[in-house]
Amino acid sequence: MKERRLNVFLVRAFLFFYYAGWSLVFSFIPVHLRELGLSMREIGSLSALSAFIGALIQTPIGNLSDKVQKRKPFIISGLLINSFIYLLIFPRISAYKDFLFVYILSGLCTYTILTISSVLIVDLSLLGEIGRDYASSRMWGSIGFLVSILLSGILPILTYGRIMFITIGIIFLVSVFLVIPIKEPERKIGILVSGIKGFKNLISNKQLLNFLFFYFLYYTTLTSASTYVNLLVKSLGGSNRMVSFSYAMSSGIEIPFMFIMGSLSDRIGRRPLLVLASLALPLRMFLYSIASSPLHIVAIQSMHSITFAVMVVVPIAYINDIVHPEERGTAQGMFNMITGFASAFAPFFAGYIADVVGISRMYLSLMLLAVVSSILLIFYIEESKVLQKDRNDSLLMFLKVLSVPLYRRGK
Numbered sequence: 001m002k003e004r005r006l007n008v009f010l011v012r013a014f015l016f017f018y019y020a021g022w023s024l025v026f027s028f029i030p031v032h033l034r035e036l037g038l039s040m041r042e043i044g045s046l047s048a049l050s051a052f053i054g055a056l057i058q059t060p061i062g063n064l065s066d067k068v069q070k071r072k073p074f075i076i077s078g079l080l081i082n083s084f085i086y087l088l089i090f091p092r093i094s095a096y097k098d099f100l101f102v103y104i105l106s107g108l109c110t111y112t113i114l115t116i117s118s119v120l121i122v123d124l125s126l127l128g129e130i131g132r133d134y135a136s137s138r139m140w141g142s143i144g145f146l147v148s149i150l151l152s153g154i155l156p157i158l159t160y161g162r163i164m165f166i167t168i169g170i171i172f173l174v175s176v177f178l179v180i181p182i183k184e185p186e187r188k189i190g191i192l193v194s195g196i197k198g199f200k201n202l203i204s205n206k207q208l209l210n211f212l213f214f215y216f217l218y219y220t221t222l223t224s225a226s227t228y229v230n231l232l233v234k235s236l237g238g239s240n241r242m243v244s245f246s247y248a249m250s251s252g253i254e255i256p257f258m259f260i261m262g263s264l265s266d267r268i269g270r271r272p273l274l275v276l277a278s279l280a281l282p283l284r285m286f287l288y289s290i291a292s293s294p295l296h297i298v299a300i301q302s303m304h305s306i307t308f309a310v311m312v313v314v315p316i317a318y319i320n321d322i323v324h325p326e327e328r329g330t331a332q333g334m335f336n337m338i339t340g341f342a343s344a345f346a347p348f349f350a351g352y353i354a355d356v357v358g359i360s361r362m363y364l365s366l367m368l369l370a371v372v373s374s375i376l377l378i379f380y381i382e383e384s385k386v387l388q389k390d391r392n393d394s395l396l397m398f399l400k401v402l403s404v405p406l407y408r409r410g411k
Contacts (some may be wrong), residue, residue, distance in 0.1 A: 016144035021171035044351020053113025055340025078109035087169030153244030217373035219342040223349035238294030250304035257309035277310035278374040286369035321384035
């Protein structure tokens with residue numbers, strides 16, 4: 001019991017510090033690249049390259065960690081390399097071609113850390129309470145992101161030049177020393193092992209494929225929007241402090257709503273919340289496109305409570321509902337792969353549009369993509385969870401409307 005408590009503390013502390021460093025990378029490295037003279041298209045292509053490489057190696061890395069029965073060496077190696085990159089390489093380069101190799105290496109490390117740390121949390125879970133344990137640990141990553149982004153707003157010097165790179169590098173090094181003492185269990189719970197037979201079964205699962213296609217469109221839109229919020233704030237005359245406050249709003253509000261949405265989906269089903277998120281996303285994109293002040297962006301970021309909080313918990317539950325327990329690992333691997341590819345495509349796609357039509361009109365284009373994803377969900381995506389029978393009749397009638405795709409209405 002004492003060992004478990006120590007493990008829980010170390011994992012949560014690691015996630016807190018890692019996401020604190022990641023918040024600076026995500027929020028201010030693109031601003032740094034823009035100040036070096038890189039175009040939005042170039043910035044987007046770098047982020048896309050990093051995510052694409054990460055997506056390709058995610059499942060093989062997970063399988064390799066299963067074979068060697070170790071997680072910590074992969075996490076520690078990724079943290080050390082990323083720390084080296086931000087301490088010694090990033091401050092010394094300024095040309096687009098130089099950043100290509102750096103982003104490839106960083107993508108390999110970043111996605112390895114994210115994937116294997118998730119598996120480590122699953123390994124450390126007890127009594128099959130994986131969902132609860134993962135949520136309670138992952139929350140500390142969001143708290144770290146929020147604390148870091150608020151601190152960068154109070155102390156803007158943390159977001160400039162060499163001070164920023166030193167801060168990121170040191171945070172990643174601290175994360176290493178938090179991972180080292182973690183005691184790995186002898187028995188592993190694999191969630192990323194993708195057997196050929198299971199994969200063949202899943203690619204014939206029409207409900208799963210429809211959902212993954214919807215998720216790809218939705219997550220592409222959401223990631224595109226989030227990636228360029230910092231540059232949108234700057235284009236509206238905002239300072240780095242306003243960039244910090246914008247991301248603080250979204251990261252702060254997502255923390256409680258992750259648990260609210262997850263719990264609610266257990267009671268009323270997955271599809272009603274997915275419908276709510278899919279309707280809110282086009283509205284969020286439209287509001288970005290007409291914003292005329294950095295303060296408007298801060299307010300719009302509060303919609304993260306719906307558009308992101310739903311999508312960080314409900315899709316995982318949805319996929320678990322619709323696949324056989326023995327195929328959940330393979331399905332999780334497919335889901336993570338789609339997430340990576342969407343993360344790769346999104347910044348390149350949005351950056352190209354922003355260079356052509358401007359960043360505000362880019363959000364109108366994203367609104368159209370969000371509308372397409374909403375139509376796909378509303379018309380074709382089935383409910384995955386049977387509603388409880390103890391709900392009152394009026395609520396059941398309302399939820400039934402939201403739980404049935406339009407193509408089956410009247411059947």
